[in-house]
Structure formats: structure tokens, C-alpha cells
Amino acid sequence: MAELTSLLKEGRIFYPPQEGKDQAYISSRYKYKQIYQYSLDDPDEFWAERAKELITWFKYWDRTCYWDFYKPEIKFFEGGKLNACFNCVDRHLDNPAIKNKAAIIWQGEPDRDTKVYTYHMLHSEICKFAKILKNLGVEKGDRVTIYLPTMPEAVAAMLACARIGAIHSVVFGGFSSEALKVRILDAQAKVVITCDGTYRGGRRITLLDRAEEAIRDCDCVEHCIVLNRFGDPIELKDNRCILYDDLKKDLSVAEYCEYEVMDAEDPLFILYTSGTTGKPKGVYHTTGGYLVYAAHTTQWVFDLKPDDIYWCTADIGWITGHSYVVYGPLALGATVFMYEGVPTYPNPGRWWELVDRYGITILYTAPTAIRVLMREGDQWPKKYNLSSLRILGTVGEPINPEAWVWFYVNVGRKRCPVVDTWWQTETGGHMIAPIPFAVPQKPGSATYPLPGVEPVILRADGTEADINEGGHLCIKRAWPGMARGVWGDEKRFKEVYFSRFPGYYYTGDGARKDEDGYFWIMGRLDDVINVSGHRLGTMELESAFVEHPAVAEAAVVGFPHDIKGEGIFAYIVLKEGFDPTSELKKELVSHIRKVIGPIATPDFILFAPGLPKTRSGKIMRRILRKIAAQQFEDLGDTSTLAEPEVVEKLVDLRKNLK
Numbered sequence: 183m184a185e186l187t188s189l190l191k192e193g194r195i196f197y198p199p200q201e202g203k204d205q206a207y208i209s210s211r212y213k214y215k216q217i218y219q220y221s222l223d224d225p226d227e228f229w230a231e232r233a234k235e236l237i238t239w240f241k242y243w244d245r246t247c248y249w250d251f252y253k254p255e256i257k258f259f260e261g262g263k264l265n266a267c268f269n270c271v272d273r274h275l276d277n278p279a280i281k282n283k284a285a286i287i288w289q290g291e292p293d294r295d296t297k298v299y300t301y302h303m304l305h306s307e308i309c310k311f312a313k314i315l316k317n318l319g320v321e322k323g324d325r326v327t328i329y330l331p332t333m334p335e336a337v338a339a340m341l342a343c344a345r346i347g348a349i350h351s352v353v354f355g356g357f358s359s360e361a362l363k364v365r366i367l368d369a370q371a372k373v374v375i376t377c378d379g380t381y382r383g384g385r386r387i388t389l390l391d392r393a394e395e396a397i398r399d400c401d402c403v404e405h406c407i408v409l410n411r412f413g414d415p416i417e418l419k420d421n422r423c424i425l426y427d428d429l430k431k432d433l434s435v436a437e438y439c440e441y442e443v444m445d446a447e448d449p450l451f452i453l454y455t456s457g458t459t460g461k462p463k464g465v466y467h468t469t470g471g472y473l474v475y476a477a478h479t480t481q482w483v484f485d486l487k488p489d490d491i492y493w494c495t496a497d498i499g500w501i502t503g504h505s506y507v508v509y510g511p512l513a514l515g516a517t518v519f520m521y522e523g524v525p526t527y528p529n530p531g532r533w534w535e536l537v538d539r540y541g542i543t544i545l546y547t548a549p550t551a552i553r554v555l556m557r558e559g560d561q562w563p564k565k566y567n568l569s570s571l572r573i574l575g576t577v578g579e580p581i582n583p584e585a586w587v588w589f590y591v592n593v594g595r596k597r598c599p600v601v602d603t604w605w606q607t608e609t610g611g612h613m614i615a616p617i618p619f620a621v622p623q624k625p626g627s628a629t630y631p632l633p634g635v636e637p638v639i640l641r642a643d644g645t646e647a648d649i650n651e652g653g654h655l656c657i658k659r660a661w662p663g664m665a666r667g668v669w670g671d672e673k674r675f676k677e678v679y680f681s682r683f684p685g686y687y688y689t690g691d692g693a694r695k696d697e698d699g700y701f702w703i704m705g706r707l708d709d710v711i712n713v714s715g716h717r718l719g720t721m722e723l724e725s726a727f728v729e730h731p732a733v734a735e736a737a738v739v740g741f742p743h744d745i746k747g748e749g750i751f752a753y754i755v756l757k758e759g760f761d762p763t764s765e766l767k768k769e770l771v772s773h774i775r776k777v778i779g780p781i782a783t784p785d786f787i788l789f790a791p792g793l794p795k796t797r798s799g800k801i802m803r804r805i806l807r808k809i810a811a812q813q814f815e816d817l818g819d820t821s822t823l824a825e826p827e828v829v830e831k832l833v834d835l836r837k838n839l840k
């Protein structure tokens with residue numbers, strides 16, 4: 183296989199601010215390096231210390247770390263006993279400084295809708311929820327599917343499951359009934375939890391209809407609990423549906439529900455993630471290792487302190503919501519802010535207004551959201567103070583340096599470190615990310631591995647790549663937060679993650695490590711284009727495109743090319759006020775040649791009205807590749823797209839493209 187070449191040379195370095203350094207958990211690169219080395223030299227000691235410091239155990243473990251990537255088998259804190267809900271809530275009630283502090287501050291999309299749950303209030307809600315589940319016959323090990331929008335009761339539902347040892351499977355509320363059904367059936371869920379609906383962009387979105395449609399074909403579902411978001415009477419069609427409010431009425435105000443004592447390796451939750459092929463994989467995580475890892479990374483990567491108001495914009499339907507809305511911050515007794523709506527409604531200043539109104543100190547979001555807001559112009563963040571912010575973070579895809587710098591300058595006002603966190607559903611928590619007050623940041627690089635994480639970059643033949651040589655990002659040793667398997671399909675777990683390079687965890691991402699030891703993630707390897715034997719990360723091309731003042735968004739894919747093997751096909755969304763002329767096309771071509779080099783000369787540029795994205799904001803490259811290759815017949819399933827219409831428009835434009 184030809185070497186992977188990364189051509190983007192990003193030279194800027196941003197040093198952590200002095201302010202906040204003294205109070206930081208890890209305050210210098212030297213300290214980071216010391217801790218990192220220690221974590222690799224003595225992982226048993228390192229993880230045992232973290233586990234004891236961060237988590238309350240009913241019984242300590244017999245063995246700290248065990249793994250065999252050939253089998254594969256992974257175990258952390260074996261024999262240890264704990265309960266995740268107890269750690270996220272109960273134990274804080276003994277701490278006078280936390281008991282009555284806000285655990286969750288929720289802002290609905292309509293301004294009038296707000297809710298605050300203190301830790302004490304959250305505990306009482308969870309106890310009731312857990313009792314309801316028990317009364318409905320849910321037992322330890324049973325699966326419960328949660329199909330809810332961003333609301334505090336969704337967190338209570340997850341923790342209620344954890345409390346009684348049931349395994350939750352949260353399905354993103356934006357998924358269709360078909361997608362929900364597939365996930366309920368795969369997990370064989372006994373109970374489904376949903377609600378009437380949610381607000382998005384000023385409109386009411388219904389969830390209940392979709393949930394009822396999904397369970398129609400699910401015999402495994404015995405009950406469906408329906409929460410009330412809108413406050414209006416709800417009409418139930420399926421006779422397995424019951425209103426949460428009715429179930430609650432039968433319980434006393436101070437209802438208490440006992441927690442299960444769980445083994446460290448008992449499954450905590452299943453979360454579905456799409457693979458390159460086949461049906462979604464139900465990745466599962468276990469209690470002890472996952473919780474330690476979520477708390478550990480939340481504390482160090484966000485430098486989370488008791489008085490922070492922490493906002494992670496992710497939906498709880500994604501791993502980011504699990505680890506960094508629920509388990510990590512609540513285990514640490516933090517205050518979590520949750521927002522129901524979209525960033526651009528009623529106007530693109532909404533997020534910044536919320537930052538000011540609630541005094542948000544840590545803001546963790548996705549590059550796609552940053553680019554959307556960047557496109558709306560600097561005037562929006564400029565209207566707000568934003569002085570409460572102290573740390574910014576991103577996750578989900580490589581962030582193009584332009585968006586990174588925009589975020590840093592316009593939102594962080596050059597005061598706030600930006601933590602670009604690389605990780606995956608399967609890793610449970612951050613893997614490569616700058617510890618904010620310790621590691622100088624290079625825009626577009628996730629920087630260094632976190633303590634306990636040992637990434638390597640491998641060539642196709644399994645040998646280690648040289649400095650700056652792109653290759654397959656793999657992980658050499660286990661960490662507590664890693665997934666333990668694919669639900670009901672252990673063969674697939676081995677095949678997908680442990681077969682390509684035996685003895686390593688295979689991430690599926692391409693990356694290179696630069697001369698300073700910084701990691702640059704090039705995205706999924708299936709998103710890489712091989713032009714005349716040179717492999718180009720599509721992200722790097724896209725990043726170069728959006729540096730041009732006319733470009734709002736870009737998606738680049740490869741297509742079969744007679745001479746070069748693969749050619750470069752670019753879908754370009756222009757900013758407001760720019761016309762799709764042939765002059766502009768020429769200008770963009772020369773811009774790319776200038777920024778990356780002639781090897782990257784685009785073969786086609788298509789001015790697109792929009793890009794096909796999943797509801798979580800990921801560009802559907804599979805579809806773009808097919809359209810680029812003029813394979814219009816089989817575009818696959820487009821039902822999970824945010825705007826399926828855009829695909830037809832692109833097909834027409836492609837047909838007329840010369």
C-alpha cells in the first residue's frame with residue numbers, strides 16, 4: 183500500500199494561558215509527560231490510584247488490569263463492586279457542598295421552559311424512576327431502550343437503569359422508527375422509555391408516533407413508558423404504553439429505591455454505532471472501567487472544578503452525551519447545563535446568549551456546529567460578553583484549522599484553550615487530547631495521548647510508520663473505558679477491531695505523528711483518496727477549501743479516474759453573497775494547488791446547495807462518492823439523513839456537470 187501522505191502543514195502553536203494554570207490539575211507539559219510515563223510504566227498503580235480517587239467502591243478489586251487483544255478479552259477492576267448511579271448521585275448527598283447544588287440546569291428551546299435539578303432532587307427523581315422500572319418487572323441484566331430528547335428526565339432514566347442494574351440502550355431521538363425498531367430488537371429490550379416530543383427550530387417534533395410504530399413489531403417490549411414534555415394531554419395508541427406521570431402518582435414523595443451492587447465487569451449500557459458495512463453494531467461498556475475512565479478524562483481534559491457550569495452540546499443519544507453529559511460530570515459532582523434546541527434558532531446568537539445567561543465556563547461541541555455558526559458571521563458572538571468561558575472543546579471529526587481559530591478567537595477571545603478530543607464510541611472516553619493548561623495546541627491536531635493511552639501508527643504491513651508518515655491509528659494496550667464487545671455478536675467485535683493488526687486495537691482512522699509527537703487525525707481511512715499513489719486525507723482538502731473566503735462548507739471524495747487511480751471531486755457550499763461562476767471555480771482550483779500542491783488539483787468542483795448529513799451532522803460520504811462516480815442507481819438508504827431532498831438536487835447537478 184502506498185504511504186499515506188499528509189500535506190497540510192499547520193504551523194501555528196497556541197500556548198495555554200497563564201490565568202488558571204496555577205489551579206489546574208495538570209499545569210505544565212513537564213508534569214503531563216511525567217504522569218504519562220508513569221501511567222505506561224506502571225498501569226496497575228496508575229489506574230488503581232485514579233479508580234480509588236474518583237470512584238466510591240463497595241469492594242475493591244482483585245486484579246486491576248487484564249487484557250489479551252488476541253482473544254480478545256479485556257477486564258479492569260475485576261472483582262470490584264460498585265454502582266454507577268450511586269457514584270453519580272447518592273454519594274454526593276453526604277457532601278454538604280454538593281447536596282443542594284444544581285446537578286442539571288435545563289433550558290428548553292422556548293425561553294419559558296427551564297428546569298433545575300439539584301443533586302438531592304435528581305436523586306429523588308431517579309429513585310422513583312427506578313422503582314417504576316422495578317414494579318414493571320425490570321431486573322438486573324434486562325435491557326431498556328431510551329428514546330428521549332435532551333431533557334433532565336432522560337438523565338434520570340439512564341441512571342435509574344444503572345441503579346437497578348438494567349442495561350440501557352439510548353437511541354438518538356432524531357432516528358426514524360425503523361432505526362429505533364432495529365435497535366430495540368437487537369437488544370431485545372423489555373421496556374422502552376419515550377415522550378410526546380420535543381422542540382426543534384421552533385417546531386414541535388413528535389417522538390411518540392415513531393416509538394409506537396417501532397414497537398408494533400417488537401414482541402420483546404412489555405411496556406412503553408411515556409413522559410410528558412409538552413404538558414398537554416397525551417393520547418396513547420399501543421396498549422403497552424403507560425404515562426410516566428400516572429406511574430409516579432402511585433409512589434410516595436420520598437420514595438426510595440435500593441441500588442444493586444454491581445460487578446465492575448457487569449454491562450452498564452449498549453450504544454449503537456454504524457460500521458462501514460452491515461447493520462449497526464451495539465457496542466457495550468461495563469460499569470467499573472467505563473465509569474473510572476469517564477470521570478478521569480472529564481476531570482483532566484476539561485480541568486473540571488466544583489464551581490464550573492459545564493455545557494456539552496451533544497445529545498445523550500451519542501457516546502459524547504453518555505460520557506460527558508451524564509457519567510463523567512455527575513460522577514464528579516459538577517453542574518451540567520443542557521439545552522434542548524438547535525444553535526441557530528431563533529437566531530445564530532442563541533448559544534452565545536445562553537453562555538452569558540447561565541455563566542457557562544466550559545463549552546464542548548462539534549466542528550460541524552462551529553462551522554455552521556462561523557458561516558453566520560462574527561457579528562453574532564461579538565454581541566455577547568462570553569467572559570465566563572474558560573475552556574472550549576471539540577469532538578466528532580477533525581477540526582479544520584480555520585474553524586479552530588475562529589472558535590478560539592471569536593468565542594474564546596484568545597483566552598481559552600481549545601481541547602480537540604479524538605476518541606470513538608468504542609473507546610468510551612477521550613484518547614488523544616490536549617490537557618488544557620499543560621499542552622500547547624496546534625489547530626487541527628488532537629495533540630498528545632492521554633495518560634494510559636498508547637497509540638501507534640502502523641503501515642499496512644504492520645510495521646511502525648516514521649515521523650510524519652501517515653498510517654493506521656492503532657492502540658497498543660487496553661484502557662479502562664474501552665468497549666468490551668458487540669452485543670450478541672462477539673465474532674464481529676474481534677473481526678472489526680482486533681483482526682486487521684493482531685495484538686492491537688484497530689481504530690479505523692488514519693493519522694500521522696509529527697516531529698513534536700503531535701497526532702494529526704486524517705479521518706476514517708475509507709475517507710482517504712489515493713491520487714497517483716499519494717493518499718490525501720479528504721479532511722485536509724476540505725480544510726483548504728474552507729480557508730477560501732467564498733467557501734462555507736466543503737466535502738471532498740474520491741472517484742475512479744483512468745490515469746490517476748482516483749480523482750478528487752469537491753462539493754462546495756458557498757457563503758451568502760457569492761455566485762457559482764466558472765471564474766470562481768478556477769480560483770478555487772488555483773487556491774488548492776497553492777495551499778496543498780498540484781497533486782491535490784481538484785478534477786471536479788460542484789457548487790452544492792447543501793450536503794447530505796446524518797442527523798448527528800456527519801457528512802454521508804458514501805452517497806457523495808456514488809454521485810461523484812455517477813452511480814445514481816444505488817444510493818443506499820437515505821432515510822437517516824437530515825434533509826434527504828438534497829440528494830436529488832446533487833444528482834441533477836452532477837448529471838449536468840462538465
Ligand code: WT7
Binds near residue numbers: 603
Ligand atoms: C470517529 C468516531 C467520539 C465521540 C463522537 C464520535 C472521528 C472523533 C475526532 C477528532 C478527528 C475525530 C474519528 C473517529 N473523530 N473525534 N477530535 N478529530 N476525528 O464518535 O461516532 O464513534 O466516531 O469520529 O474518525 O474514529 P463516533
